[in-house]
Amino acid sequence: AGLDDMGELGEKRIRAAYKVLFKTDMAIFVNDGSPFQENELKALQRLKEMKLPVLVIFNKSDLRKPHQNNIEFCQDNDLAWISVSATTKENITVAKEKIIELAPFYLKEERPLVRDIVHSGDRVILVTPIDSSAPKGRLILPQVQVLRDLLDSGAVTTVVREFELNKALKALKSEPDLVITDSQVIQRVVNQLPPQVPLTTFSILFARYKGDLEALIKGCQKIDELKDGDRILIAEACSHHPQKDDIGRAKIPNWLKNYTQKDLNFDIAAGSDFPDNLEDYALIIHCGACMLNQKEMNNRIREAERRGVPITNYGLAISKLHGYFERTIAPLKIPFRA
Amino acid sequence: AGLDDMGELGEKRIRAAYKVLFKTDMAIFVNDGSPFQENELKALQRLKEMKLPVLVIFNKSDLRKPHQNNIEFCQDNDLAWISVSATTKENITVAKEKIIELAPFYLKEERPLVRDIVHSGDRVILVTPIDSSAPKGRLILPQVQVLRDLLDSGAVTTVVREFELNKALKALKSEPDLVITDSQVIQRVVNQLPPQVPLTTFSILFARYKGDLEALIKGCQKIDELKDGDRILIAEACSHHPQKDDIGRAKIPNWLKNYTQKDLNFDIAAGSDFPDNLEDYALIIHCGACMLNQKEMNNRIREAERRGVPITNYGLAISKLHGYFERTIAPLKIPFRA
The missing domain is CATH 3.40.50.11420 (Rossmann fold)
Structure with missing residues (x-):
């Protein structure tokens, strides 16, 4: 399945391919040095729109130099590229270094908890x-x-x-x-x-340690813009047995209705995957992610961002809904983005 | 296998049976009401010597009353007894209550940690x-x-x-x-x-929580009586990978030699069972038992006691060997024995 399939089945395949891209940390786009085809140009365009870090690798440098049009396209579109040979190993080490360099901040830093x-x-x-x-x-x-x-x-x-x-x-x-x-x-x-x-x-x-605090803070501000009829997704990483007065099923929805005084609808998603219809939600409020590692939590934040849906987490939302958002954020360093 | 087997194989069986008794919390001795046989009297005598709590149950009360000699033997030897019928259920509830009553303190109390x-x-x-x-x-x-x-x-x-x-x-x-x-x-x-x-x-x-602090304190005092040539058993519940300057293999033996100024020999027993030759040791120093529950640790203490070998643990020994035994014991309540 690729981004350039055709027909009804092709569309399904494209959707499946995008679903994978939503969860992707960076894209490595391989071309053999021949001029980019129409579908290649479209796919690169799409990767740019998704704000995925992209490294274009022109392989087979032992057979041919990458086409000049390709190099110009990369330069015009601010795409990193490198010419390598998988056969002679030319530039392979440099390519690895470029991948590390392009990798998003949330994969590279050793994060402090406190x-x-x-x-x-x-x-x-x-x-x-x-x-x-x-x-x-x-x-x-x-x-x-x-x-x-x-x-x-x-x-x-x-x-x-x-x-x-x-x-x-x-x-x-x-x-x-x-x-x-x-x-x-x-x-x-x-x-x-x-x-x-x-x-x-x-x-x-833990929002800072496991996720992207800046993105989650931005998502939290969305609470002030909620309108009547908006749908909120309460997303839980685990499928725990809900308790009486459950934090995700009862407390947060009630606090949110009190705070906003809006008529809001809530859905619960529990488990290992986001639902397909993320775009239907005005806001995602995610659990503390104690069952997820940094990469998994960041994948969810990235996926929400790429689909244009604000995302925040329980802890930030609770602080905000109680009126202590500024105070509880103040002690934190938010150093993860240069 | 029983306590009354005969011959060479019988001896092995008897030893095996005693090995089980060393780990037993209490004995329930069942007789059908007929006069005690020689081997029954010997076994009861042995249980008494081992200071095991014993409940003699005379079963078949629907068929016959317990023989008067049996009752007199129990009275003379301070053995609790009850007459029941497994068929009609007569006195079964009372028997259960007697078992609970006779159970040793370390099985009955909910122990406080601190x-x-x-x-x-x-x-x-x-x-x-x-x-x-x-x-x-x-x-x-x-x-x-x-x-x-x-x-x-x-x-x-x-x-x-x-x-x-x-x-x-x-x-x-x-x-x-x-x-x-x-x-x-x-x-x-x-x-x-x-x-x-x-x-x-x-x-x-943890010595108090998991074990029998009084017994372990008594065992610890034995350190002052150690003599040249005594063998010490360092007993560990788990078989962890020994670290450099390991607490059981290096530190405690060194501290003990410095403190006693005696020529001592050390053996290590790691794992789920005590060695067979417990009686060869002048003292057992047991690990903190983080891998054992209260019952398992108490079984080991009881087994050491019944075989006449003093037992203490790492924490008490370390305090004593550093000269802080009295100070570190002082804050504790030692309430487990009435």
Whole structure:
């Protein structure tokens, strides 16, 4: 199946090919040096429209130089290209370097979870509610991961339930340098915390760690533009057994209706794939992605972006719907895009 | 195979049967009401010697009453007994209640990890070194479990590496109510901590939680009685890949030789079973048992006790060998034996 198939079946194939492209991190476009055909030019055009990083590889440099028209097309369209020979291995190493260079930022950086926003010796408070969803006798993994990253950074971290935050504040000689809370108890935390104390949430740290915080922040702003009749997709990475007053099925929809005062429709997508009709939604609100790795979460963000659908996540949406968006974003560095 | 087999093969069978008894929590001795035979009396005598809780069940109460001699034997030897009928179900419920009543303490209690020695609002410091054995991006499970138990108890818990303990102490308005450290950095912790601050170790909490702290403390005192030529068994529950300067293979043997100034021999037993020759050892030093549950660890302690071999664990031994035994035991309640 390719981008240039014809007829009814061809159309289906093209759609399938695009579906793959929506999930693609970069495109390597191989041509043997002969002048680009019509379908090749169309495909390159489409890749550009999708804002995919593209490397055009002219193979068979041992047989012929790439056609001058091809080189000009690449130059005019700002497409990176290189001439190689798979047979003689000419330029293969340079081609690999170009691929690394062109790879999107979210594949290249080793991302910090929290250590880039604290200094050694900083006093940090983690607010970790213990509810029925916590594993028996343990803590949920994201909390352990944040604590570990803080330990590695030399921070002095105090961990309490939401009920003990006041006691934790009183136990410290001075105000903490940072408070990180579970999103679901943010209202209670804000009520106890002096307004000047930097505050963020586990979900926002993970939005930055696993996703593309800038894209998710942009998506979150869309909440203010929602209109009556808009459809919202609640997207969950796992297919967990929904709990009473489920965060995705009950809490977020209710908060969103209260905040916007609009007549909104909600769909739930749970599991390993996005639904086909992403374009039908005014906004996607994605779960914290604890079951996805960085690449998988970024694929979803990229796919939403390429299909023109704003996407945000639970943590950011919850902060916004409670009125603490600016405050909880403020402590973060958003360094992932140069 | 039974306790009353005869001949060479019989002896092997008897040994096998005893091996099972070493691991048994209680014995239920069934007789049909007829007068005890010689072999039955011998077996009951042996169970008594092993200090196993025994319930004698006289079955077939629908056919006959238990013989008067049997009842007198039980009374004289302080053996609990009951007369039941498996056919008519007479007294079956009472028998079940007697089993529960006779079950050893370590099977009945829901054990606290740490919450019984802290009060709501207590300030606790956990010292958690991050070395190469820590899982990437996370914490080891025993540390997470202690933190969770402290959260449940309403404590205000500060978690730091050994390098940040001073900073943690300085960040607090007053001295902490309890410090819990990894055993391996206890010297560094003691150097930084005012002598009046209560101090214990993760290993000692787990010795109490998973084992029988009283038995392990008693075993630990044996260290002061070791003689030249004594053999020590280092017992590990898992068969992990030994690390450079391994705690069981290198550190503890070295510390023990330094402390006792005796010529000691060490054997390592790693895995799911105790070796057959337990009686050859002057002392068993058992690992922290993170891979064993309470029942499995207690079986090992019971087996050592029944074979007359003192047993202690890494955490207690390390405290003792560093000279902090009394201090690290002091914060603990030892409530498991009435």
